[in-house]
Amino acid sequence: MRELTRKAALPSDLVIHVTGARPNFPKAAPVIAALGARGVTQELVHTGQHYDDAMAKVFFRQLGLPEPDVDLGVGSGTHARQTASIMTGLEDLFVQREPSLIIVYGDVNSTVGAALVAAKLGISIAHVEAGLRSFDRSMPEEVNRVVTDQLSDLLFVTSPDAMIHLGHEGIPSERVHFVGNPMIDTLLANLDRFSAEQARSRHGLTGEYVVATLHRPSNVDDPADAAELVKAVHAVADLARTVVPLHPRGRARLEAAGLFTHDQLTVIDPLGYVEFLGLVRGAAAVVTDSGGVQEETTMLGVPCLTLRPNTERPVTITHGTNRLVTRAELGWVAGQILAAGRVEHWPVPPLWDGKAGERIADVVGAFLGARPAPGKGHG
Template identity: 70%
Template sequence: MTGMTEHVQPLVMHVTGARPNFPKAAPVLAALADLPVRQLLVHTGQHYDERMSEVFFRQLGLPAPDVNLGVGSGPHGAQTAAIMVGLEELVLERRPDLVVVYGDVNSTVAAALVAAKLQIPLAHVEAGLRSFDLTMPEEINRLVTDRLADLLLVTSPDAIAHLGNEGVDPDRIHLVGNPMIDTLLRHLDELDVDSARTLVGLPPEEPYVVATLHRPGNVDDPADVAELVAAVHGVADQVRIVIPLHPRGRERLQAAGLLDHERVLAAEPLGYLEFLALVQGSVGVVTDSGGVQEETTVMGVPCLTLRPSTERPVTITHGTNRLVTRAQLPAVMAEVLSAGRAAPGTTPVPPLWDGQAGPRIAAVLARHLGL
């Protein structure tokens, strides 16, 4: 009709870049699809290997990214800067009404800095997690992103306390649950343990442990790597251990003799469904990853975390997780193997880890956008 202007729906820009982001973003994108908003999915290309990135989009039903910045790997400063350059240009061009970031990777903090400097409102999914270990690059990313965010979407009550202690306005904090658990619960019935065993070359019926190890504190220093390999071999003396080798640290671990033990089985990085199926069929997990601590909590799989601290203490108080040192690992694994896995449904699960975090997040974002 003449004289009337067409109402333009608000634009929400989602910034993802690394493997841990994708299962967190999928439920949010799906929930927002039912609302009168436009969505722009940006993949920075921080993880660019097929097994580390693109396979996740296929398996999680994520739409193909609208933009892929293709920054690739590199030192923290160079990678973060490259992401900022690409995002700044994109934000100036598209002028989103809201930028949504996920987790604690370099793409997250880069997007937070760009949004803040260009005065675009910012929502941080998985806000408030703290390890209190400033040697972790992820901890720096968390602190900076939360300081800049307008909406802090938290997965657990301890995160609310951390943000409160840092002086964050309570009105900006929203307990929404864990969207990564939405994705896990949605795909739980699709996990094919037998196919995953075959994929990595495990003999039928043999018990096994899964390990994921890539943190700088475990794989950067040669002395740490030597200790880690000795600890892994101590586990392998008791049970087969399968390790999908992350590109980070792969050469150092192999050079230190990781594969010299006959019961250590290396695998390439796996897709989302294949990895979770492998975890589902295991007798336990050894990890230094944050997300794996959460997934094992919901799946009821014993998890030993090779770190001095965790930003996810709720996985210890309401889950199956336990912090161990490298020296402790073989003995604690012996306890795990002796106890066996708990019966399904008998381990506690954190509040609101119920598969509905995506809709809760979408509701918070919609209110912010005035919908």
């Protein structure tokens, strides 16, 4: 961990962004840029929840993110141990830096850990991507979302359904701001860099192909689930070449279940942001259990089959290209999708227009100008 020393002549209106995992970085990039353009003093903290090059460092290079001011280097571990390490590191940092506001992103352990520490220190909290709900408390991410939203002073939502959820949970409407999706800002800003042709050349793809990215505990942690998952993915590979950028989580279990044995299936290491979305852009379909991929395929017009019983992003189904499927039905649904081909026109969710970062920065700027006196608590 870097030395946590106070910088000289630090202004009082300091905003600290806390990121920790691969999904956070495309969400943070446009917010940091927009606040920087307004002259807001900022620091970027990377907790190190995702820490290797493919899962973290490449994002800083490709998205133009500043080098983190602090890297806590917490690494992997159980949810409790990882969150505890994040909290102890952030407590020291927040006490020394005395930020006016911390901004957290998404639903990872770094998000809820930062929110808990800030709330107990009386520091204001902004949550980007607030209000998403799967209503499945067996998902650690769902617990993280609910807790973070209850503690936050500013809640930035990406879709209208999120506003409804927060209202049902008693969040005052004046805290909630419908701004659109900053991850889509990043996608649109980099759209010209997503080359399907380069992806085909790099991976030796000559015809129609499918991309599969799978890592959720419900799919890979139990050997029986992993075996069913492999069978389902192999059913897709029977229909078309299938490329699997394999997350480190669950890799050994999926390999043991026989994932690598199909001759129409290519397993590759995780890709950088630009390379991954170039691969997705050229795909006939994507199979995933990731939340962010549901949104990215919605914008790119790529049919997405989500191997989960629920999604916290239903707008990708009502206003996008996403569909929930079971492992048992994946093969025949994929067959239907491949036979139908990609559509030329599809609905896009409201305010997914590349300007969410600007809207967030407007709200944050106004909040900092009229924030409560230091020392306010959360009850």
